[in-house]
Amino acid sequence: MIPKELDDKTEGTIVERQSTFVRFVTAESHQYKINYIRKKEFLFDELVFRGVYVVCSHPLLTHYEEDTLDIYVSSRAENASALANEFSDMTRKEYYGWLTLDECFNSQCDIVSILDDGYGLLYSGPSGLGRKVISRLKECGISFSSQSRKLKSAEIPKVLIMGANIVLAEDFRVERERS
Incomplete structure (x- = not known):
């Protein structure tokens, strides 16, 4: 899950995006890597963002729930x-x-x-x-x-939100890296 030091006020800049992870640096110069576990969908719209959080209920999940x-x-x-x-x-x-x-x-x-x-x-x-x-x-x-x-029975993913960027995946693993 997301560490407590990352929240809806966290400001950061994405420095690397790959199909299985995103790496970013916060305004305080802390570097993080978020790994996606069985990614379903994604949209990266901005490199500079505010807010990092994962939710289990979101309008983007409607297609998985209804x-x-x-x-x-x-x-x-x-x-x-x-x-x-x-x-x-x-x-x-x-x-x-x-x-x-x-x-x-x-x-x-x-x-x-x-x-x-x-x-x-x-x-x-x-x-x-x-x-x-x-x-x-x-x-x-x-x-x-x-x-x-009818909805195909499938596990409902979680949503990682980083400003206007989103990733839908089964789960996420966060690593704080050395700066």
Whole structure:
């Protein structure tokens, strides 16, 4: 686990990234190496960061915790652009900006076009948000069909967060190195 001296206030700079670890130096010149155990996903967005912590509950884990719901529309929306904006806001609020519209809705086709044309795969994502999308489609009188795909049983990973950088893995091992 993460040592107590590393927390949400820790400032650091990443000096090396590999497929199995990240090495960084803190503002106090302490060097650490975090090894990933069975890494699933990652995103490194910045070299300079604030905060180092591991969590077991996070919006990024939704795809590992919930069944997937596919929603196909079969009638047109009256105001496709406004409804698409609602779905964008809904996604941002549900996942606090950690998951994007493209990760939950059809990323192969513009959502406004799908709603305006009145047919096609609109949504393919976590069932929790999918139920909210269905509710809104019903309120708008839009015909649709949906299908749930059961989650494959797998161990839910943990999330290492280092500022805007994330790694999903089964676990993490931290080593403090000599500076």
